[in-house]
Each structure stands twice: as structure tokens, then as C-alpha cells.
Amino acid sequence: MKLHCLGTAGYHPSEARHTACFFLQEPGIAFDAGSSLFRLHGLIATESISVLLSHTHLDHVMGLTFFWDLLGGNTPLERIHIYAQREKIEAIREHLFHPSLFPVIPPFEWHVLEDLGPRFELGGAKCTWFPLEHPGGAVGYRLDFPGVSVAYVTDTTCEEDSEYWRNLQGVDWLVHECNFTDQEKKMARHTGHSWPTEVVAQAAKHGVERLILTHFNPMVSHPDPVGLREVLQKRRLENTPEQAPRLIELARDNMAFELI
Numbered sequence: 001m002k003l004h005c006l007g008t009a010g011y012h013p014s015e016a017r018h019t020a021c022f023f024l025q026e027p028g029i030a031f032d033a034g035s036s037l038f039r040l041h042g043l044i045a046t047e048s049i050s051v052l053l054s055h056t057h058l059d060h061v062m063g064l065t066f067f068w069d070l071l072g073g074n075t076p077l078e079r080i081h082i083y084a085q086r087e088k089i090e091a092i093r094e095h096l097f098h099p100s101l102f103p104v105i106p107p108f109e110w111h112v113l114e115d116l117g118p119r120f121e122l123g124g125a126k127c128t129w130f131p132l133e134h135p136g137g138a139v140g141y142r143l144d145f146p147g148v149s150v151a152y153v154t155d156t157t158c159e160e161d162s163e164y165w166r167n168l169q170g171v172d173w174l175v176h177e178c179n180f181t182d183q184e185k186k187m188a189r190h191t192g193h194s195w196p197t198e199v200v201a202q203a204a205k206h207g208v209e210r211l212i213l214t215h216f217n218p219m220v221s222h223p224d225p226v227g228l229r230e231v232l233q234k235r236r237l238e239n240t241p242e243q244a245p246r247l248i249e250l251a252r253d254n255m256a257f258e259l260i
């Protein structure tokens with residue numbers, strides 16, 4: 001099962017990175033619908049896809065307006081299921097698809113997370129959703145397929161005592177946001193985002209097998225936008241590598257991982 005990192009920026013697109021969308025091709029499940037959603041062209045292999053929305057800040061939903069091209073293009077796509085919390089669905093319908101902002105809403109089938117309960121079946125997986133720590137509210141998702149589990153966690157502030165980590169215990173693949181550097185911790189807390197030292201420490205503590213960092217500052221073009229190399233060096237010096245996930249990657253647009 002392949003996980004495609006279509007957009008790895010937060011806030012706004014840059015020359016190198018579009019905003020949030022990750023795609024599990026085989027079951028046809030997308031996490032978020034940022035500006036990178038247009039990249040689903042050529043990847044959709046199913047008649048229906050499900051989009052799991054973390055929240056409705058524009059960098060995560062602007063791509064919902066791109067679906068007319070995907071329905072009318074060279075894809076087998078016929079049905080689009082959107083999953084989100086009730087108030088987020090209302091906000092999308094009322095604001096993003098207000099006729100003053102966009103002419104005609106695509107034929108979405110809406111699924112309210114609160115009605116489905118904390119755990120439901122999706123594309124052959126057990127899907128769990130849980131609240132994150134972000135202004136306006138956001139949720140994370142964990143999908144347990146037979147043989148592999150993957151979680152998507154953005155946007156959030158990762159703290160030592162953050163409740164949501166108990167949903168991530170032992171997950172095989174974790175996509176976690178990391179918008180800021182360690183030096184920008186104050187700004188991260190202020191805006192509801194994370195920094196690498198705490199994310200890596202919590203991933204290690206909760207037995208995460210592989211960690212993919214994403215949602216980077218689009219103004220930073222350096223290949224290591226959050227100083228991860230330095231963070232890992234420090235952990236090695238402090239003799240903690242045995243607790244680290246076995247793989248820690250900085251996501252880049254159009255990168256893909258074979259999950260199983």
C-alpha cells in the first residue's frame with residue numbers, strides 16, 4: 001500500500017511545496033485537501049475516494065474546490081466522500097462554497113464524524129479519530145489495516161502531556177506536523193503548531209515505528225527546514241537513539257512510501 005505525500009507545506013504554497021494532502025492510493029483515502037490536491041490526477045485508481053479532513057483552515061481545504069476537474073478528467077472517480085466534524089462541514093458549505101466564493105459545489109457525500117462515533121470502518125481499515133490541540137480545533141486519524149497502521153496528525157501543538165498521543169501507541173507509520181524549529185517554540189505554541197525535539201521524543205516514547213514530518217514553513221527552502229539533523233545528533237549524544245523510531249523522514253512533495 002503506497003502513501004503519496006502530495007503537499008508538505010503549511011499556510012501557503014511555495015515553489016517547492018504545496019499545502020496539505022496525503023493519499024493512500026489503493027483504498028482511495030486522502031488526508032486533507034490542500035492546494036496539492038490537484039496532484040490526485042493520475043493517481044486515483046478507484047471509483048470512489050474518501051477525504052478525511054483534519055480541520056478547515058484554508059491550507060487544508062482549498063483543494064476541495066478542485067474536484068470538478070477530477071470528476072470530469074481521465075480518472076475512474078464517480079463518488080467523493082468527505083469526513084469531518086459537524087461544525088467543520090457546516091463551515092465548508094456555508095463559507096468555502098458560498099456562491100460569492102465558488103460557483104457550484106461538487107457532488108460531495110458528507111459524513112459527520114460525531115455521528116459515526118470515535119471508531120468506524122473505512123476502506124478495509126478501522127478508523128479512529130481524536131482531538132488535537134489547535135486554535136479552532138482539529139482532529140487526527142489513525143487507520144488500522146490488517147497488517148499495517150498509519151496515522152495522520154496535523155495541525156497541533158505537541159507537548160509532553162498531550163492527550164492525543166495515547167491514540168498513536170505503537171503505530172507503524174505516523175505523519176506528524178512540524179511547522180517550526182526548536183528555536184521557534186514560542187511561536188509554535190502561539191499558533192498551535194509543533195517543533196522537532198518534542199515530536200521525536202513523543203514518537204519514541206509511544207513506540208512509533210516510522211515518523212514522517214510535514215507541514216513545513218513554505219518560506220524556508222532549506223532541505224532540512226526544521227533543523228532535524230541537529231535534533232537527532234543531540235539525541236545521539238545524550239545516548240537516546242535506541243528509543244528513536246527506526247525511520248524519521250522529512251516529507252517532500254511527490255515523495256511516496258511503500259507502507260506494506
Ligand SMILES: [Zn+2]
Pocket residue numbers: 010011057059060155215
Ligand atoms: Zn495548516
Ligand SMILES: [Zn+2]
Pocket residue numbers: 055057134155
Ligand atoms: Zn490550522
